[in-house]
Amino acid sequence: MLTPERLSLNTATVKKQWGLRECVDGCVRHGLGGIAPWRDVLHAAGVDEGAKMIRDSGLGVSGLCRGGWYTAEGALTDAVLDDNKRAVDEAVAIGAACLVMVVGGLAPGSRDIAGARAIVTEGLGRTLDYARSVGMKIAIEPLHPMYAADRACVNTLGQTLDICDQLGDGVGAAVDVYHVWWDPEILPQIVRAGPERLMAFHLCDWLVPTRDLLTDRGMMGDGVIDLKGLRAAVEASGFAGLNEVEIFSELDWWKRDADEVLATIVERGRTAC
Amino acid sequence: MLTPERLSLNTATVKKQWGLRECVDGCVRHGLGGIAPWRDVLHAAGVDEGAKMIRDSGLGVSGLCRGGWYTAEGALTDAVLDDNKRAVDEAVAIGAACLVMVVGGLAPGSRDIAGARAIVTEGLGRTLDYARSVGMKIAIEPLHPMYAADRACVNTLGQTLDICDQLGDGVGAAVDVYHVWWDPEILPQIVRAGPERLMAFHLCDWLVPTRDLLTDRGMMGDGVIDLKGLRAAVEASGFAGLNEVEIFSELDWWKRDADEVLATIVERGRTAC
Numbered sequence: 001m002l003t004p005e006r007l008s009l010n011t012a013t014v015k016k017q018w019g020l021r022e023c024v025d026g027c028v029r030h031g032l033g034g035i036a037p038w039r040d041v042l043h044a045a046g047v048d049e050g051a052k053m054i055r056d057s058g059l060g061v062s063g064l065c066r067g068g069w070y071t072a073e074g075a076l077t078d079a080v081l082d083d084n085k086r087a088v089d090e091a092v093a094i095g096a097a098c099l100v101m102v103v104g105g106l107a108p109g110s111r112d113i114a115g116a117r118a119i120v121t122e123g124l125g126r127t128l129d130y131a132r133s134v135g136m137k138i139a140i141e142p143l144h145p146m147y148a149a150d151r152a153c154v155n156t157l158g159q160t161l162d163i164c165d166q167l168g169d170g171v172g173a174a175v176d177v178y179h180v181w182w183d184p185e186i187l188p189q190i191v192r193a194g195p196e197r198l199m200a201f202h203l204c205d206w207l208v209p210t211r212d213l214l215t216d217r218g219m220m221g222d223g224v225i226d227l228k229g230l231r232a233a234v235e236a237s238g239f240a241g242l243n244e245v246e247i248f249s250e251l252d253w254w255k256r257d258a259d260e261v262l263a264t265i266v267e268r269g270r271t272a273c
Numbered sequence: 274m275l276t277p278e279r280l281s282l283n284t285a286t287v288k289k290q291w292g293l294r295e296c297v298d299g300c301v302r303h304g305l306g307g308i309a310p311w312r313d314v315l316h317a318a319g320v321d322e323g324a325k326m327i328r329d330s331g332l333g334v335s336g337l338c339r340g341g342w343y344t345a346e347g348a349l350t351d352a353v354l355d356d357n358k359r360a361v362d363e364a365v366a367i368g369a370a371c372l373v374m375v376v377g378g379l380a381p382g383s384r385d386i387a388g389a390r391a392i393v394t395e396g397l398g399r400t401l402d403y404a405r406s407v408g409m410k411i412a413i414e415p416l417h418p419m420y421a422a423d424r425a426c427v428n429t430l431g432q433t434l435d436i437c438d439q440l441g442d443g444v445g446a447a448v449d450v451y452h453v454w455w456d457p458e459i460l461p462q463i464v465r466a467g468p469e470r471l472m473a474f475h476l477c478d479w480l481v482p483t484r485d486l487l488t489d490r491g492m493m494g495d496g497v498i499d500l501k502g503l504r505a506a507v508e509a510s511g512f513a514g515l516n517e518v519e520i521f522s523e524l525d526w527w528k529r530d531a532d533e534v535l536a537t538i539v540e541r542g543r544t545a546c
Contacts (some may be wrong), residue, residue, distance in 0.1 A: 106481075111499045113455065146419045148455035149481045149497045159457045182421035183384065184432045208422045210380075212485060224422045226384045 002231075002243055002269035008034030008062035009262065010202070010246035010260040011041045017258035024057045030262040032244040034060030036100075036200075042090060053060045062242040063100045063139060063174065063200045066089040070123030071104035071116050071153070086147035091136050097241055098139035098199040099131065100174045105150045116153040125167050132170045139174040139199035140164070146213055156180070157189040157254075164197055172197030176246065177236060178204050178217055180223040187233055195238025203227060203273060204247045215250035221272030231273060243273065251255055274518055275504075275542035281307035281335040282535065283475070283519035284314045290531035293318035297330045303535040307333030307515040309373075315363060323364045334374045335515040336412060336447065337364040337475045343396030344377035344389050344426070357400040364409050366483040370514055371412035371472040372404065373447045378423045398440050401465060405443045412447040412472035413437070417455075418487055429453070429460040437470055445470030448507060448517065451477050451490055454498040460506055468511025476546060477520045488523035492537055492544030504546060516546065 009032055011023045018026060027035050035054060042050045042064070054061060067087035072080055089097040106113060124138065131138050142160045143152035151162040154160055157180055159172045163269050173193055180186050190198070205223030210216050220227055231243070245265050247253050253261050275394050282305055283294050291299060293314050300308050308327060315323045315337070327334060340360035345353055372377040376393040379386060397411065404411050415433045416425035427433055430453055433446045448467055448472050453459050463471070478496030494501055506518070518538050519525050 095277040106497055111497050113499070116458070144418060145455040146483070146486075149479055153455075155455055156457065162457075182426075182428055184390070184429065184435075206422055210419070213419075213483060213486060224379055224384050226386070264461065 002273045004031040004266045004269060005033040006243055007032045007265060008036050008060065008242035008244040009265070009268050010036045010065065010244050011038050012065070013245055013247045013253065014258040014261055015041070016254040018168060020050050020053060021152070024059065024264050026258060027059055027265060028057055029169055030060070030266055032262070032266070034062045034244070036061065036063045036065060036192070036244050037094065038065045038088060039087060047090050047093050051095070054094050060242055061094050061096040061120045062244040063098050064094060065095040066100045066102045066141070067127060068101040068152070069104040071107045071118045075109040076119060076123050076126070080123065083132065084123070085130050086136060088127065088131045088136050091186065092134050096136070098137040098172070098174065099207050100200060101138060101140045102143065103140065103152045105153050113148065113153055116239045120153060120164055121166065123172065124163065128167055128171050133191050138171040138200055140171065141174040141176060143178055144179040156183055156185065158185050161189060161192055161197065172199040174200035174202065176202035177225050177227060177230050178202070178206060181206060181230065186230070188235050190233045193237060195240070198234055198237060200240040200241060200244060201231070201234050201239055204245065211251060217247045217249055217250045219253060220245070220268040227273045243269070275546045277304040277539045277542060278306040279516055280305045280538060280542050281309050281333065281515035281517040282538070283309045283338065283517050284311050285338070285481045286518055286526065287518045287534055288314070289527040293323050294326060294520055295401050295531065297326050297332065299535050300332055301330055305332070305535070305537055305539070307335045307517070307534055309334065309336045309338060309517050309519070310367065311338045312360060312363060315367065320363050320366050323502065324368070327367050333515055334367050334369040336371050337367060337369040339373045339375045340400060341374040341425070342377040343393045344380045347380040349392060349396050349399070353396065354399055357396070358403050361400065361404045361407060361409050365407050366436040369409070371445070371447070372471060374411060374413045375416065375424045376413065376427050378421060378426055386421065386426055393426060394436055394439065397436065397444065401440055401444050410472055411444040413444065414447040414449060415452055417452040429456055430466065431458050431492060434462060434465055434470065436444060445472040447473035447475065450498050450500060450503050451475070451479060454479060454503065457503040459503070463506045463510050466510060468513070471507055471510060471512040473514060473517060474504070474518045475519045477518065488521045490520045492520060492526060493518070493541040500546045516522035516542070
């Protein structure tokens with residue numbers, strides 16, 4: 001049972017309906033404890049204006065989505081590294097708990113996933129050097145293996161923690177139930193992560209059938225993920241942050257009135273999580 | 274480089290075009306070394322007639338698809354166990370190298386994936402007892418995590434081998450590149466499997482973008498999987514069986530003339546594998 005003040009709205013959940021101003025006001029109106037903006041939404045509002053908007057609202061900021069995409073141009077380029085530095089600065093500006101990293105898939109035209117993972121690890125290390133200097137945490141989000149080719153070649157929490165072990169302090173994981181629920185190793189890896197490295201926890205659900213690889217996520221309770229079990233596991237391992245709701249749903253929730261979406265999130269927080 | 278006699282046709286690759294008779298004749302005509310029928314195709318031809326057809330052709334049989342689905346009725350039932358015994362008998366009848374197991378996903382209405390995995394392990398053990406008595410090998414096919422809910426709750430080679438360790442001799446893995454290519458642990462797990470437990474090796478490709486979760490597999494060479502690298506790994510670990518081509522493709526290959534499909538398989542065996 002999650003009361004609304006323990007929930008955070010990832011702005012992608014209402015990306016077709018609301019900009020940052022409406023998201024902030026909606027979170028306050030529905031009693032949510034926090035928000036997690038995507039960068040495009042923050043940019044549209046203006047970083048300084050958006051940061052002030054959020055600060056004035058009193059909402060927590062469970063994360064900024066997203067840095068990463070280190071493989072976008074093949075080898076690491078200044079453009080990619082600079083964009084990640086800007087993402088760190090923006091995360092600082094809005095007081096985010098962490099910068100969430102979607103690391104990128106295979107380099108264009110490549111079949112070398114080990115090579116992609118090496119590029120990503122190097123890129124994360126470079127961004128981490130900067131993030132440490134400004135006091136921002138870096139949260140690697142392992143993405144479901146169905147995104148390994150085109151979005152993120154980091155696909156399990158275990159692999160994420162191996163990278164964290166290599167990079168040292170200040171880097172951890174954003175655990176999204178959608179990406180990890182199937183993993184036979186998920187519970188021991190949550191224990192291994194521990195409180196310092198469990199930096200974010202994202203909620204939605206896995207629908208059966210799933211009609212689209214990217215935009216058919218379910219509202220909590222409408223799918224098959226053991227949400228209560230996974231939440232208990234991260235809390236037992238020391239996670240005490242907000243529970244961020246991130247639902248990509250072209251076929252359903254993006255078509256609804258956004259206040260209905262938030263009211264449903266609040267209700268499902270109480271009944272399904 | 275795979276010459277045609279090292280290839281086997283999984284009948285699902287031309288399921289919309291050909292029955293067993295046409296598949297057998299097509300394999301012989303294109304010089305393939307083997308075939309792997311699905312049970313529905315075998316049943317349509319008649320098990321005895323189909324077995325004779327294959328035997329007379331001189332083709333090898335890289336596997337029978339498929340047993341499993343232990344969670345179909347929730348707890349293990351006699352109906353499920355009996356069907357798996359029949360699958361073993363059919364695999365023996367056609368001289369298959371192994372019976373391939375798609376183990377089943379969550380039980381109907383359940384969110385308990387650990388429970389599903391327990392049912393599956395018990396069911397596999399029961400089938401294995403019988404399979405040993407008639408000399409048939411059981412090959413567990415770990416399926417891509419995007420099928421964990423509705424098709425198979427065994428999703429990595431490591432998890433498969435943990436189950437094999439528990440069950441003992443006569444059970445191993447069917448390694449399909451489509452399901453395992455993304456796994457950061459795949460190479461060490463192939464080494465761990467070794468020649469006794471690498472019972473089947475399936476080829477196709479992962480397309481970018483993938484437009485459907487089930488029926489948008491690619492022809493070898495049209496996607497992003499490092500086919501040569503994975504084949505080298507299984508061969509280095511002692512696999513010496515046929516390379517079975519299994520492509521579910523509603524949008525492309527199921528619409529083409531089946532002889533064109535087989536000619537393309539032969540060509541891509543030479544150029545892309």
